[in-house]
Amino acid sequence: MEGRVNGMFKNERHAFIMKQINLHNKVLSSELSNRLEVSEDTIRRDLAELADAGEIIKVHGGALSKSYHYPIQNNSVYAQDSKKEIARKAIKLIQPGMTILTEAGTTMLEMVRMIPDEVEATFFTVSPLIALELADHPLLTVILIGGQIDMSSQINIGEKPISELADINVDLCFLGAHGLDSKAGLSEVEWKVVQVKKAMIKSSTKLAVITISEKLNSILKMKLCNPHEIDYLITELNPNDKRLTPYKKNIQIL
Amino acid sequence: MEGRVNGMFKNERHAFIMKQINLHNKVLSSELSNRLEVSEDTIRRDLAELADAGEIIKVHGGALSKSYHYPIQNNSVYAQDSKKEIARKAIKLIQPGMTILTEAGTTMLEMVRMIPDEVEATFFTVSPLIALELADHPLLTVILIGGQIDMSSQINIGEKPISELADINVDLCFLGAHGLDSKAGLSEVEWKVVQVKKAMIKSSTKLAVITISEKLNSILKMKLCNPHEIDYLITELNPNDKRLTPYKKNIQIL
DNA sequence: AAAAGATTTGCATGTATTTGCCTGTTTAAA
DNA sequence: TTTAAACAGGCAAATACATGCAAATCTTTT
Numbered sequence: 001m002e003g004r005v006n007g008m009f010k011n012e013r014h015a016f017i018m019k020q021i022n023l024h025n026k027v028l029s030s031e032l033s034n035r036l037e038v039s040e041d042t043i044r045r046d047l048a049e050l051a052d053a054g055e056i057i058k059v060h061g062g063a064l065s066k067s068y069h070y071p072i073q074n075n076s077v078y079a080q081d082s083k084k085e086i087a088r089k090a091i092k093l094i095q096p097g098m099t100i101l102t103e104a105g106t107t108m109l110e111m112v113r114m115i116p117d118e119v120e121a122t123f124f125t126v127s128p129l130i131a132l133e134l135a136d137h138p139l140l141t142v143i144l145i146g147g148q149i150d151m152s153s154q155i156n157i158g159e160k161p162i163s164e165l166a167d168i169n170v171d172l173c174f175l176g177a178h179g180l181d182s183k184a185g186l187s188e189v190e191w192k193v194v195q196v197k198k199a200m201i202k203s204s205t206k207l208a209v210i211t212i213s214e215k216l217n218s219i220l221k222m223k224l225c226n227p228h229e230i231d232y233l234i235t236e237l238n239p240n241d242k243r244l245t246p247y248k249k250n251i252q253i254l
Numbered sequence: 255m256e257g258r259v260n261g262m263f264k265n266e267r268h269a270f271i272m273k274q275i276n277l278h279n280k281v282l283s284s285e286l287s288n289r290l291e292v293s294e295d296t297i298r299r300d301l302a303e304l305a306d307a308g309e310i311i312k313v314h315g316g317a318l319s320k321s322y323h324y325p326i327q328n329n330s331v332y333a334q335d336s337k338k339e340i341a342r343k344a345i346k347l348i349q350p351g352m353t354i355l356t357e358a359g360t361t362m363l364e365m366v367r368m369i370p371d372e373v374e375a376t377f378f379t380v381s382p383l384i385a386l387e388l389a390d391h392p393l394l395t396v397i398l399i400g401g402q403i404d405m406s407s408q409i410n411i412g413e414k415p416i417s418e419l420a421d422i423n424v425d426l427c428f429l430g431a432h433g434l435d436s437k438a439g440l441s442e443v444e445w446k447v448v449q450v451k452k453a454m455i456k457s458s459t460k461l462a463v464i465t466i467s468e469k470l471n472s473i474l475k476m477k478l479c480n481p482h483e484i485d486y487l488i489t490e491l492n493p494n495d496k497r498l499t500p501y502k503k504n505i506q507i508l
Numbered sequence: 509a510a511a512a513g514a515t516t517t518g519c520a521t522g523t524a525t526t527t528g529c530c531t532g533t534t535t536a537a538a
Numbered sequence: 539t540t541t542a543a544a545c546a547g548g549c550a551a552a553t554a555c556a557t558g559c560a561a562a563t564c565t566t567t568t
Contacts, residue, residue: 009316010313030544040545041545060536060544060545061536128382129386132403143402143403144382144403145400146401146418147398148398283554284554294555295518314525314526314553315525
């Protein structure tokens with residue numbers, strides 16, 4: 001029927017797939033099909049060939065790295081759809097040329113994955129995982145703020161990131177919420193994490209808080225910031241949902 | 255029938271094709287045929303000649319730059335086993351309480367995965383992926399040296415990591431080798447990467463070079479360090495293998 | 509300068525690859 | 539169990555390819 005749709009050779013596709021697999025240790029046929037703009041059949045054949053060559057391990061729906069082991073276990077799918085919806089809203093805040101600061105978390109990861117390839121912006125982040133995912137986007141400049149890795153929060157903590165954050169000034173900061181209350185504002189559990197996030201807030205002109213509705217109206221031990229310091233609140237709910245009413249006073253709901 | 259349509263000789267076409275390939279990393283037969291106003295047969299013959307001469311890599315529908323495909327595909331079954339063997343040797347260098355600096359690369363990743371859980375040490379790294387993998391080990395302290403992510407090398411580059419590296423002092427540095435020669439020492443392709451790796455070497459008391467034997471006896475554009483600056487050389491070969499003899503003068507072979 | 513030889517190129521023929529679509533089947537999750 | 543997604547295999551179309559050949563051009567020789 002047709003030889004090659006766009007200008008990508010089979011070899012290039014294979015190379016791309018291998019790169020993705022080396023990076024993420026897994027690929028989904030559907031995603032590849034989308035990204036490379038070829039049919040799923042073609043991707044299936046590609047994966048079959050690579051698997052035949054012993055380069056990857058084929059599984060139902062995609063393929064895995066031959067030496068897989070990876071710190072990303074995305075098995076709590078319960079809120080997957082919500083997170084996608086949140087991500088969709090959050091991406092609208094990203095304007096071309098912006099400088100953006102993000103933290104870690106599955107919602108953030110979901111958002112980062114949904115950023116279109118055409119977006120051009122500069123991202124700072126304290127999360128290695130987010131940084132790697134961002135770096136997949138061709139037009140993004142990604143700057144990882146180093147430090148000691150804290151596995152429970154998946155971000156870099158300590159003195160170094162805090163002082164580095166003090167030196168930057170970004171347009172927009174995306175934070176997840178562990179605790180969020182209309183009166184008490186953002187709160188956290190861990191002191192070390194709070195220190196870093198406070199520094200993140202201080203470095204940013206605007207603050208967007210991203211969270212699933214479950215986390216609303218909860219107050220945790222460590223206070224992070226007041227409600228009026230938050231500029232945008234993004235949840236999976238409709239902005240007019242009455243659960244969001246208490247927040248409307250200070251915050252723009254998306 | 256007709257020899258040359260317009261005023262372009264075969265050599266000129268070849269030169270043009272090489273220019274295009276160096277510029278875009280790939281060419282399409284159809285495009286070239288259009289652009290140069292010759293038949294696709296002629297282009298095919300041109301590409302075949304250039305491929306025979308080893309200048310390019312021919313693929314169905316066009317050709318790719320040699321350097322494009324080179325660094326990507328090194329995941330044969332054999333190489334995988336070699337990397338495990340290398341990793342086993344490298345781990346023996348890790349003593350409890352040590353401070354260690356590592357770069358990126360699949361061999362490094364393999365090594366990091368094989369580190370036993372009981373090992374207690376401090377790791378610095380410029381690779382987000384390695385950092386995440388290291389952070390899986392309960393007793394390791396992992397410090398990620400931040401900076402702008404360079405996707406081709408998978409490490410953080412730029413001024414920041416270099417100045418940060420200047421502030422630390424570690425017992426042992428693990429480097430992979432892109433080019434290694436008994437007389438010329440370590441070499442690299444990319445300037446930006448060289449800068450970071452030089453800083454890594456400077457911060458370290460001992461230097462261990464990790465590489466599969468394929469990479470031995472190769473010299474690349476950018477020099478990284480002299481052979482006598484290398485303390486350990488780790489390959490998948492038996493230390494008594496004669497291919498390693500030239501290196502024994504300056505370096506301890508594991 | 510003319511003839512002979514070599515090279516280069518386009519064309520025609522038949523073959524091979526690549527790819528999307530179609531069918532029905534298997535698989536995995538709700 | 540039911541249902542949607544993923545799969546395998548076959549088919550058809552569009553290219554891409556290899557080969558042989560003849561014409562045009564270039565090179566060498568006479």
